[in-house]
Amino acid sequence: MTLLSVQNLTKKFGGLVAVNDVSFDVEEGEIAGLIGPNGSGKTTIFNCIMGIYKVTDGTISFKGSDITDASTHEVVNTGIARVTQESNPIGRMTVAENIRLFTLPNDILSITGGAETEEIEALAARVGIDDVLDELPGSLPHADVRRLEIAKAIATKPELLLLDEPFAGLNQAEIREMSDQIRQLRDDGVTIIIIDHNMRGLMQLVERIMVINNGDWLADDTPQAVAENEAVQQAYLAGTEVFE
Amino acid sequence: MSNVMDRVNSTLGDRYADMNRLQFGLLAVALIALIIAPVWGGSYLRVLALGNIFAIFAMGWDIQSGYTGYISFGHAVLSGAAAYTSALILTHIAPDISVWAILPVAVLMSVIVGLLLAVPTLRLRGPYFSLITLVAGLLFYRGTRTASQYTGGEQGLLVGRLTFDPVLRFYITLVPMLLIAAALLYLSRSNIGTILIAIRENEAAVESAGIDATKFKIWSFVLSSIPMGIGGFLFAHFDGTVNPTDVVLIDRSVEMIAMAVMGGMGSILGPIAGAFLFVGLRDGILPAFLSGTERWLALWVVVLFVIVFARDGLFRKLWHRLGDDTEGDSE
Numbered sequence: 195m196t197l198l199s200v201q202n203l204t205k206k207f208g209g210l211v212a213v214n215d216v217s218f219d220v221e222e223g224e225i226a227g228l229i230g231p232n233g234s235g236k237t238t239i240f241n242c243i244m245g246i247y248k249v250t251d252g253t254i255s256f257k258g259s260d261i262t263d264a265s266t267h268e269v270v271n272t273g274i275a276r277v278t279q280e281s282n283p284i285g286r287m288t289v290a291e292n293i294r295l296f297t298l299p300n301d302i303l304s305i306t307g308g309a310e311t312e313e314i315e316a317l318a319a320r321v322g323i324d325d326v327l328d329e330l331p332g333s334l335p336h337a338d339v340r341r342l343e344i345a346k347a348i349a350t351k352p353e354l355l356l357l358d359e360p361f362a363g364l365n366q367a368e369i370r371e372m373s374d375q376i377r378q379l380r381d382d383g384v385t386i387i388i389i390d391h392n393m394r395g396l397m398q399l400v401e402r403i404m405v406i407n408n409g410d411w412l413a414d415d416t417p418q419a420v421a422e423n424e425a426v427q428q429a430y431l432a433g434t435e436v437f438e
Numbered sequence: 439m440s441n442v443m444d445r446v447n448s449t450l451g452d453r454y455a456d457m458n459r460l461q462f463g464l465l466a467v468a469l470i471a472l473i474i475a476p477v478w479g480g481s482y483l484r485v486l487a488l489g490n491i492f493a494i495f496a497m498g499w500d501i502q503s504g505y506t507g508y509i510s511f512g513h514a515v516l517s518g519a520a521a522y523t524s525a526l527i528l529t530h531i532a533p534d535i536s537v538w539a540i541l542p543v544a545v546l547m548s549v550i551v552g553l554l555l556a557v558p559t560l561r562l563r564g565p566y567f568s569l570i571t572l573v574a575g576l577l578f579y580r581g582t583r584t585a586s587q588y589t590g591g592e593q594g595l596l597v598g599r600l601t602f603d604p605v606l607r608f609y610i611t612l613v614p615m616l617l618i619a620a621a622l623l624y625l626s627r628s629n630i631g632t633i634l635i636a637i638r639e640n641e642a643a644v645e646s647a648g649i650d651a652t653k654f655k656i657w658s659f660v661l662s663s664i665p666m667g668i669g670g671f672l673f674a675h676f677d678g679t680v681n682p683t684d685v686v687l688i689d690r691s692v693e694m695i696a697m698a699v700m701g702g703m704g705s706i707l708g709p710i711a712g713a714f715l716f717v718g719l720r721d722g723i724l725p726a727f728l729s730g731t732e733r734w735l736a737l738w739v740v741v742l743f744v745i746v747f748a749r750d751g752l753f754r755k756l757w758h759r760l761g762d763d764t765e766g767d768s769e
Contacts, residue, residue: 214760265645265650266642266646267644267645267647267648267649267650267651268570270645270646270647271648275646276646282634282642282643283641283643284636284639284640284643285639286635286639286640287635287636291632294632295632295633295636295643295644295647296646296647296648298629298632298633298647298649299629300648300650300653301647302630302653302654302657304629304630305625305628305629305630306628306629307629308629346643346646346647347646349647350646350647350648391753410716
């Protein structure tokens with residue numbers, strides 16, 4: 195079943211075409227990578243899906259319903275969550291409170307509700323931060339802050355998870371660990387799209403790679419085929435950066 | 439007393455930070471002192487009653503501005519809407535009606551004015567929201583003069599008091615103040631308070647959590663307008679006159695902010711303390727030493743000092759100091 199369908203998506207900022215007539219579908223249960231050089235429009239696509247940017251042209255639908263003009267909280271409540279490139283936890287709330295915020299009902303009359311302690315512990319355990327629940331985010335190492343971002347996203351019970359550069363700033367061991375956690379999320383039934391600069395971190399993780407360059411759709415294939423694609427290598431300055 | 443404290447702590451549960459002995463003692467002493475104020479208050483009973491009303495205003499401002507971070511410079515518009523509603527009904531529509539019967543109408547008018555302000559403006563970010571609330575205050579103030587054939591212009595309208603008995607008048611202000619404090623404390627420690635604080639700290643994260651931030655910002659305005667309306671009604675009938683200087687002048691809005699900030703904004707309890715401090719200085723302590731204009735000057739100098747040297751508020755500072763004492767790790 196097609197979970198996410200992006201059709202003829204175009205996003206312009208004034209005269210700059212950031213995303214140019216991009217179309218792709220993501221099937222339920224897929225784990226896909228979206229790569230491209232800096233400034234190629236990857237994050238802009240995520241922002242359009244999440245309702246952060248108003249699209250210039252095209253449609254986005256999720257589970258068959260049109261979400262092109264939906265606002266961010268509506269998109270989240272249909273079942274899409276996104277982890278941004280920058281971590282932005284609330285500094286004065288503990289890790290547990292930060293996660294709990296993402297489980298609160300969108301209801302002005304709801305005094306109680308939201309995840310109980312055990313549920314928050316379980317969410318944190320999925321990314322390995324259940325031992326720092328009472329800490330403030332500011333006191334955590336970078337990798338744990340990134341894990342907190344993923345815990346917040348999965349707390350909204352998404353069917354589709356958009357990860358924007360989840361490996362940035364992590365060392366090799368941390369990347370391996372996070373790859374395992376992401377794979378586990380997929381095995382638990384979450385469809386996943388991961389943005390990265392390059393393919394190295396993604397090769398072992400994803401089954402499909404989509405490439406965008408200067409807003410144009412360049413390739414959409416298996417990791418192996420994309421790695422050998424000449425247009426992709428061209429975009430990455432004759433292939434030097436693809437495997438960086 | 440520690441028995442009572444344990445019961446209070448266990449009844450309130452872990453949503454409220456557990457109070458220690460000193461913190462509980464401070465609240466208990468303050469509460470008892472207020473309840474028996476007619477015994478010790480003497481000629482200061484009037485100041486304390488005014489303190490109750492301004493505490494309602496400061497809390498009303500706090501649940502909206504202090505919690506969401508969308509700072510309103512025009513909250514006197516909300517209390518003014520209730521005060522003028524009461525005055526206009528009594529003067530022009532139903533002079534013989536029971537004053538209390540007007541209260542719900544006055545509060546409703548505050549909520550309507552609050553929504554008129556909130557719905558179009560809370561989508562705006564940055565200084566625009568604050569600027570619009572400021573302009574709303576100026577509009578209301580000028581409007582009372584433009585419509586002076588109805589509002590009595592600068593002289594205002596005589597509306598009558600709720601009572602001439604100073605003790606009864608004190609309790610008429612104390613009971614609503616305590617009920618509003620209890621309600622707002624409960625809400626601010628619930629999911630609603632968590633979401634409002636999250637809006638202040640990181641509005642984008644709130645949207646990412648699937649929560650409609652705009653809806654909750656408008657809700658905070660409603661939660662604010664209700665106490666502002668009750669306070670405005672009580673204030674109108676406190677001395678029995680409703681005039682633009684006492685009710686809607688921009689100074690009144692700024693005073694509400696000053697009280698909340700002096701006590702510690704975003705805490706509900708802090709603004710109560712700030713209101714009593716501010717009104718106590720203005721009407722109780724400073725008049726003993728200074729004349730009219732110097733008194734105001736001195737008052738604002740004190741406010742300035744508090745904001746510069748105790749940015750998080752005096753009451754919050756005291757509260758945390760008491761909290762640190764029993765844990766033995768005072769800063």
